[in-house]
Amino acid sequence: MDIKEILAEVKRGCAEIIDEARIEDLIKNYYEKGENFYVKAGFDPTAPDLHLGHSVVLGKMAFLQKHGARVQFLIGDFTGQIGDPSGKNATRKKLSQEEVLKNAKTYESQVFKILDKDKTDIVFNSKWLNELGATGIVELTSTFSVARMLEREDFTKRFREQSSISICEFLYPLLQGYDSVALKSDIEMGGTDQKFNLLMGRALQRIYDAKKEQAIIMMPLLEGLDGVNKMSKSLNNYIGVTENAKDIYAKILSISDELMFRYYELLSKKSLKEIEKIKEDIKNGTLHPKIVKENLALELVERFHSKELANEAKAEFDRVHSANALPSEIAEFELSGGSVWLAKALVECGLENSTSAARRAIVANSVSVNSQKIKDEQMQLELGEYILQIGKRKFAKLKVKK
Amino acid sequence: MDIKEILAEVKRGCAEIIDEARIEDLIKNYYEKGENFYVKAGFDPTAPDLHLGHSVVLGKMAFLQKHGARVQFLIGDFTGQIGDPSGKNATRKKLSQEEVLKNAKTYESQVFKILDKDKTDIVFNSKWLNELGATGIVELTSTFSVARMLEREDFTKRFREQSSISICEFLYPLLQGYDSVALKSDIEMGGTDQKFNLLMGRALQRIYDAKKEQAIIMMPLLEGLDGVNKMSKSLNNYIGVTENAKDIYAKILSISDELMFRYYELLSKKSLKEIEKIKEDIKNGTLHPKIVKENLALELVERFHSKELANEAKAEFDRVHSANALPSEIAEFELSGGSVWLAKALVECGLENSTSAARRAIVANSVSVNSQKIKDEQMQLELGEYILQIGKRKFAKLKVKK
Numbered sequence: 154m155d156i157k158e159i160l161a162e163v164k165r166g167c168a169e170i171i172d173e174a175r176i177e178d179l180i181k182n183y184y185e186k187g188e189n190f191y192v193k194a195g196f197d198p199t200a201p202d203l204h205l206g207h208s209v210v211l212g213k214m215a216f217l218q219k220h221g222a223r224v225q226f227l228i229g230d231f232t233g234q235i236g237d238p239s240g241k242n243a244t245r246k247k248l249s250q251e252e253v254l255k256n257a258k259t260y261e262s263q264v265f266k267i268l269d270k271d272k273t274d275i276v277f278n279s280k281w282l283n284e285l286g287a288t289g290i291v292e293l294t295s296t297f298s299v300a301r302m303l304e305r306e307d308f309t310k311r312f313r314e315q316s317s318i319s320i321c322e323f324l325y326p327l328l329q330g331y332d333s334v335a336l337k338s339d340i341e342m343g344g345t346d347q348k349f350n351l352l353m354g355r356a357l358q359r360i361y362d363a364k365k366e367q368a369i370i371m372m373p374l375l376e377g378l379d380g381v382n383k384m385s386k387s388l389n390n391y392i393g394v395t396e397n398a399k400d401i402y403a404k405i406l407s408i409s410d411e412l413m414f415r416y417y418e419l420l421s422k423k424s425l426k427e428i429e430k431i432k433e434d435i436k437n438g439t440l441h442p443k444i445v446k447e448n449l450a451l452e453l454v455e456r457f458h459s460k461e462l463a464n465e466a467k468a469e470f471d472r473v474h475s476a477n478a479l480p481s482e483i484a485e486f487e488l489s490g491g492s493v494w495l496a497k498a499l500v501e502c503g504l505e506n507s508t509s510a511a512r513r514a515i516v517a518n519s520v521s522v523n524s525q526k527i528k529d530e531q532m533q534l535e536l537g538e539y540i541l542q543i544g545k546r547k548f549a550k551l552k553v554k555k
Numbered sequence: 556m557d558i559k560e561i562l563a564e565v566k567r568g569c570a571e572i573i574d575e576a577r578i579e580d581l582i583k584n585y586y587e588k589g590e591n592f593y594v595k596a597g598f599d600p601t602a603p604d605l606h607l608g609h610s611v612v613l614g615k616m617a618f619l620q621k622h623g624a625r626v627q628f629l630i631g632d633f634t635g636q637i638g639d640p641s642g643k644n645a646t647r648k649k650l651s652q653e654e655v656l657k658n659a660k661t662y663e664s665q666v667f668k669i670l671d672k673d674k675t676d677i678v679f680n681s682k683w684l685n686e687l688g689a690t691g692i693v694e695l696t697s698t699f700s701v702a703r704m705l706e707r708e709d710f711t712k713r714f715r716e717q718s719s720i721s722i723c724e725f726l727y728p729l730l731q732g733y734d735s736v737a738l739k740s741d742i743e744m745g746g747t748d749q750k751f752n753l754l755m756g757r758a759l760q761r762i763y764d765a766k767k768e769q770a771i772i773m774m775p776l777l778e779g780l781d782g783v784n785k786m787s788k789s790l791n792n793y794i795g796v797t798e799n800a801k802d803i804y805a806k807i808l809s810i811s812d813e814l815m816f817r818y819y820e821l822l823s824k825k826s827l828k829e830i831e832k833i834k835e836d837i838k839n840g841t842l843h844p845k846i847v848k849e850n851l852a853l854e855l856v857e858r859f860h861s862k863e864l865a866n867e868a869k870a871e872f873d874r875v876h877s878a879n880a881l882p883s884e885i886a887e888f889e890l891s892g893g894s895v896w897l898a899k900a901l902v903e904c905g906l907e908n909s910t911s912a913a914r915r916a917i918v919a920n921s922v923s924v925n926s927q928k929i930k931d932e933q934m935q936l937e938l939g940e941y942i943l944q945i946g947k948r949k950f951a952k953l954k955v956k957k
């Protein structure tokens with residue numbers, strides 16, 4: 154791989170890069186003199202559950218690790234130590250040192266599926282931010298003006314709409330920026346929504362007399378499975394990196410062909426050249442898009458689990474979908490008390506959350522009992538054994554007893 | 556003195572009081588149970604030169620000390636420890652611990668001319684603010700919103716005019732407010748320009764679960780000798796508490812009758828009743844205003860020096876002014892090199908700052924040589940001895956030599 158090709162891969166999928174020349178210098182310097190450089194990315198200490206969206210940044214860092222980067226995996230535990238004296242945010246409680254370390258362990262178990270452990274330092278910003286002390290923090294706040302901080306897009310908007318901005322929110326970008334000063338980061342990674350905070354690192358490195366300012370690589374926010382909204386837990390359009398193999402496989406198979414190529418660009422380890430070739434083959438009719446999607450699903454399951462589980466997940470998926478057969482394992486339930494209303498049974502077996510949702514599923518023609526579609530939302534199940542099914546993937550075995 | 560009279564004296568000259576009921580409770584409680592209460596006022600660690608303007612607040616505290624107050628004389632040294640990493644403020648350098656203590660000594664030598672030393676605690680806010688640490692400071696900033704901070708009048712104005720406000724300026728009111736939390740102050744004193752910051756103490760005491768909020772006593776900004784602008788060193792319309800007896804006396808004698816009563820209200824220890832009586836006597840023609848002004852001058856010189864020096868200052872002032880005689884002591888100078896230009900001589904003897912100012916004084920008919928008014932701005936002094944005089948109070952003896 155020559156430097157041009159490496160840089161093209163660095164830029165692949167990026168939303169924006171600031172100071173590309175610096176990145177080129179760092180990589181050249183590594184190949185010419187063997188000197189490493191530091192790539193920082195910050196993570197929330199309170200929510201150590203990563204999904205594919207996070208893995209976009211991690212994947213880019215993993216690529217950089219092959220070309221000289223040591224990753225500074227920063228856990229922002231400093232703010233985790235801060236309670237909320239205003240009492241406005243009842244849900245925010247101080248994290249203990251123990252909780253922070255526990256969350257860090259959870260991160261480790263996830264990120265080293267993507268990052269090279271030997272080229273990664275897990276660091277906690279409480280270390281240097283506590284050392285700053287009260288005077289250091291006040292000094293830090295003397296570096297920026299209120300007006301300049303209000304230029305951050307979300308602040309501008311909230312200020313205009315007269316929705317409250319706590320003064321401590323003005324401190325967080327400064328603290329994040331100071332992390333880059335303390336760590337002497339050469340590159341900082343983040344989402345496009347972080348641009349203001351990422352630039353703060355450059356500005357503060359300048360103010361605190363660092364020799365050079367960090368470059369910035371911004372990755373786009375990954376679209377969720379719906380292909381429209383950004384991937385997030387709260388929208389339930391995500392794939393968690395700890396999800397089981399079958400679910401990851403099935404979820405990837407459910408996405409559109411368009412989104413599939415977006416995921417190839419941002420998540421796959423296939424090179425840009427290989428991806429171009431795939432697109433051509435599809436165009437020429439020599440490759441079916443379904444195969445391409447299966448390959449993506451296999452690659453991702455393998456990354457987060459293993460090749461073996463990836464193959465099993467595929468086999469299982471094919472079996473259920475191609476032959477409309479039952480899956481190999483179905484959870485079993487028993488209900489006693491004589492005959493039971495189907496809608497209630499679907500809830501008891503965990504296939505639906507409420508009887509009203511179950512009734513809607515019946516009306517929508519999604520419910521089968523023993524492979525027979527049921528349209529009668531009042532149906533009663535008498536004593537006996539049943540296979541209940543909603544849609545293509547939800548199954549339960551139910552025994553109705555006296 | 557009954558409680559009503561005491562409260563009337565507390566309110567005397569005040570610009571505004573917040574929570575008068577609390578003050579009444581504190582004083583009553585002192586007289587009924589002998590319990591002291593705490594009255595806080597903050598002072599700048601960098602400029603330990605007090606003038607009469609500062610003594611307005613100190614005088615009010617001295618009165619409260621007679622009725623149960625312990626004074627918390629707070630030297631705001633915390634911010635003195637902070638350099639300016641932005642480099643914008645070249646004049647702000649970090650104060651060393653030594654400088655802070657030296658300035659504190661200077662304060663002590665001045666304030667105990669007014670305050671009762673035995674009922675005063677000199678405290679430094681670096682103690683508890685440093686203890687807050689980085690997390691405590693960030694926590695503190697979570698208590699207020701940007702919009703609310705911008706309600707402070709000067710911030711509003713500067714924000715509108717797009718003149719820069721550093722984020723650390725948002726921290727200072729919070730730090731001042733937190734001082735009241737740490738000190739459990741019952742009353743805070745300050746100038747009217749401090750209202751926002753003083754209220755911050757009440758708000759933070761509430762947030763940090765103090766049992767009660769501090770009352771606030773705001774004193775007006777004392778008018779300077781011109782009777783128009785507030786007294787300040789930079790406007791040169793001030794009387795420093797360390798000025799010599801003769802200067803203080805003469806400066807008080809120079810003020811208008813109207814300003815004299817303002818000074819009586821804010822600076823004199825005479826009770827409201829006594830002052831009413833004086834005003835009546837002047838009205839009835841039984842008392843000349845000049846006597847009243849002399850008494851004010853005598854009272855203030857005695858406060859900052861002694862009764863003896865006050866009497867001397869008066870005698871000297873009377874001698875110079877009534878008989879147009881020379882003062883008893885005149886500084887002596889020698890200039891060699893033969894004849895000298897009068898304007899230059901006035902500068903050399905320290906009576907003027909520049910020859911152009913000296914020429915203006917000659918043209919303005921203010922300069923005498925050996926009691927003869929001089930109008931020739933080119934006048935040369937030949938070899939010999941001279942008494943040089945500008946206006947009524949500036950004298951020098953000059954020997955012009957070969």
